[in-house]
Amino acid sequence: MSDTPPALEISGVSHRYGARLALDDVSFSVASGAFCVLLGLNGAGKSTLFSLITRLFALRRGVIKVLGRDLNLNPGAALAELGVVFQSRTLDLDLSVAQNFFYHAALHGVGRKEAARRTAELLAAVNLADRAKDKVRALSGGQMRRVEIARALLHQPRLLVLDEPTVGLDIGARADILKLVRGLVAREGVSVLWATHLTDEIDESDKVVVLHKGALRAEGKASDLLEKTGAADMRAAFVASIGADEEGGAL
CATH class of the missing domain: 1.10.238 (Recoverin; domain 1)
Known part of the structure; x- marks a missing residue:
């Protein structure tokens, strides 16, 4: 049994914006050297979770560890292992x-x-x-x-987290970005948490974490989720996981 800690551990994480509960007791992990997809509609809580992982928001309930380093107890060491690509562009254009x-x-x-x-x-x-x-x-x-x-x-860093990195890109550019990041996993052993609402960005070998209205609805290998739900594709498996009446904007 390997002593290598998960690249990312999320344990019992909750977050509120005033009276609104944005994350409700969320727990999952990303294995070292794995490509993990955080799948959810807009408003599911993906960006809130990223803000907690990157310490843009203070973590008040739960524990987040990066390569075994507690983000609250040892933030410097944890963040040193973390590379981040936010949904909004952060480059200086000039x-x-x-x-x-x-x-x-x-x-x-x-x-x-x-x-x-x-x-x-x-x-x-x-x-x-x-x-x-x-x-x-x-x-x-x-x-x-x-x-x-x-x-x-x-x-x-040994963990790369990307929040909706292909939003606004055409189909060719989206494919290029996915190929690039998957290549990093294969060649360099970089661990990846890839947040998206696009089911066509998922490979059957990926781990998938389904987040909906701040709660964890499903977790497992994509192929296992397909088998468990009896769905023909990941879009249908996603809908089955969150409830057919709440399909919304999953693609």
């Missing part, structure tokens, strides 16, 4: 691609020489080595996403 990387490196204590080396490697990995000196605003939406993913890996 800086060059490389300048965005150097700023990120400085925030994480990576020296200039090492930052330059890693920037070159990562931009090559996402096929954007020739755009390092270009201002970010000159890039397409898909290129910006690839830059954000590469930048999130600059400080060499």
Whole structure:
């Protein structure tokens, strides 16, 4: 039995916005080196959970651990293992691609020489080595996403969390982003939590965590959820998990 802790452990996490309960006793884990999909409609609580994982919001109920490090008790060590791609763009459009990387490196204590080396490697990995000196605003939406993913890996985290990373992208760019991130899992052993409302982004080998109205509705390997629900595809399995009358915007 391996002594390696899960890349991410969510235990009994709840969160309120005033009287509204946004997350209700949510618990699940992401295994080391795994691609885990957090599936839910808009408003399910995915972004709230990401805000807790990244400490944008204070965690008041429950425990979150990153590679065994408690986010409340040892936040510095936990966040050092975490790379984040938020739903909203976070690049500075008026800086060059490389300048965005150097700023990120400085925030994480990576020296200039090492930052330059890693920037070159990562931009090559996402096929954007020739755009390092270009201002970010000159890039397409898909290129910006690839830059954000590469930048999130600059400080060499072991867990990458992405909140709706393909929103607003065309079908080709969406496929490119998925291929890129799945490749990181396969080649580098990076663990991934991928939040989405798009069921066509799920592979049958993925672990899937279904979140609906702040509550965990289903958890397991995608192929097992298909078998359990008797559904023909993941969209139907998702609907079966949350209730057919609440289908909403699942695609």
